[in-house]
Amino acid sequence: MKLYSYFRSSAAYRVRIALALKGLDYEYASIQIAKGKQFEPEYAAVNPQHLVPVLEDERKLLYQSLAIIQYLDETYPEPRILPIDRFERNRVRSLALIIACEIHPLNNLRVLKYLTDVLKVSDEQKNAWYHHWVTTGFTALEHRLATEPQTGRFCHGDKPGFADISLVPQVANARRFKVDLTPFPTIVRIDAACNELEAFKKAAPQVQPDAE
Ligand SMILES: N[C@@H](CCC(=O)N[C@@H](CS)C(=O)NCC(=O)O)C(=O)O
Structure with a gap:
């Protein structure tokens, strides 16, 4: 591959x-x-x-x-990355899609470049845009993760899966853009649990061959 x-x-x-x-x-x-x-x-x-x-x-x-x-x-x-049970599958997919549909596309490189290069917004405004969409998405995600009984050590139970795979990269990006994560203790806790695992360490940006 x-x-x-x-x-x-x-x-x-x-x-x-x-x-x-x-x-x-x-x-x-x-x-x-x-x-x-x-x-x-x-x-x-x-x-x-x-x-x-x-x-x-x-x-x-x-x-x-x-x-x-x-x-x-x-x-x-x-x-397995996705659970077999259809309700569980819906749960992990819906958690992942909060990130992949409602946060990430609004803050993609090309969107940020369009804001600065075409619409001529300042860096400060661009950062406000970024922080706004991460905070809006993370507020909903934190609420679900903190209140739903299926949440365990990871987003869904005690094994990492589909939702964690989406969460960790988004948290890494939020940190890079200096988003305050203190309102999101469950997200921070799950991110830390994932990053203890070899698979997550191996996939991290800083250890990739093209890391700068
Ligand atoms: N929905 C796509 C999103 C892919 C995507 O947005 N990739 C970004 C990097 S995270 C990219 O290639 N951006 C190039 C650009 O913005 O010009 C997926 O999940 O694969």
């Missing part, structure tokens, strides 16, 4: 965690999105959306981090 990735990409980070949890080896192909490499023809031929990650398996290209993770779970079922 080959993963088109970038060390700071939180969507690629999700796939790296899933691959590491399943103990799967892969070739790392760095696409330096901060330098605009996602727009070069060679990568446009891989992903016309100009986004990472893309996973190549058996010469087929797989897109969208959460769809890739579900593909991995279907193809390499052990250890």
